Amino acid sequence: GQQVMQIPQYQHVQEGEDFTTYCNSSTTLSNIQWYKQRPGGHPVFLIQLVKSGEVKKQKRLTFQFGEAKKNSSLHITATQTTDVGTYFCAGHKGGDYKLSFGAGTTVTVRA
Amino acid sequence: NAGVTQTPKFQVLKTGQSMTLQCAQDMNHEYMSWYRQDPGMGLRLIHYSVGAGITDQGEVPNGYNVSRSTTEDFPLRLLSAAPSQTSVYFCASSYSGTGRNGYTFGSGTRLTVV
Numbered sequence: 001g002q003q004v005m006q007i008p009q010y011q012h013v014q015e016g017e018d019f020t021t022y023c024n025s026s027t028t029l030s031n032i033q034w035y036k037q038r039p040g041g042h043p044v045f046l047i048q049l050v051k052s053g054e055v056k057k058q059k060r061l062t063f064q065f066g067e068a069k070k071n072s073s074l075h076i077t078a079t080q081t082t083d084v085g086t087y088f089c090a091g092h093k094g095g096d097y098k099l100s101f102g103a104g105t106t107v108t109v110r111a
Numbered sequence: 112n113a114g115v116t117q118t119p120k121f122q123v124l125k126t127g128q129s130m131t132l133q134c135a136q137d138m139n140h141e142y143m144s145w146y147r148q149d150p151g152m153g154l155r156l157i158h159y160s161v162g163a164g165i166t167d168q169g170e171v172p173n174g175y176n177v178s179r180s181t182t183e184d185f186p187l188r189l190l191s192a193a194p195s196q197t198s199v200y201f202c203a204s205s206y207s208g209t210g211r212n213g214y215t216f217g218s219g220t221r222l223t224v225v
Binding site for chain 1: 151
């Protein structure tokens, strides 16, 4: 079946530094979505990418979809304490209604 | 408030007991789904529905039943609870099955089976 892998599993970041989390699929995806889950909370939708090579920005967050539509990345610049949480990527395979999630990258921030 | 409502928030069951987790949305979303979240494993799809009267299995359907008699409600039934079903359960909905505008998640049900 479709597998979505995320690395790293944990990311410890100094406040103000940048970091990137990566998402890789074993199959071509029709889209990739990113979610953020705060500790004790529920996943909240951040963004969806659909086109090959697509790049989208939300303030300090930059999302990219790979040319082969099998991988994606989330880059956060100037990390803040508000960025703490777990970031999940998730994707649909073409024509499939099942959204498959990666295991997530849990981010902690040192002030 | 518009969104996805899950009840109960917490539940403790004994092995072998059955129960129903409730999920309701008031956004007129056609697509609804159930996920379970376990440490280090992300969210795994249990069952999903693309509209009233239509349901299908996800990645980990064994031990769970669903039905979708209305657009608003999508209950998840545990037939005979087992300790392996201890988890956090999330219901999610979307305007369409491809989740063009993302999925909206409920606040979750934390289930412990002893």
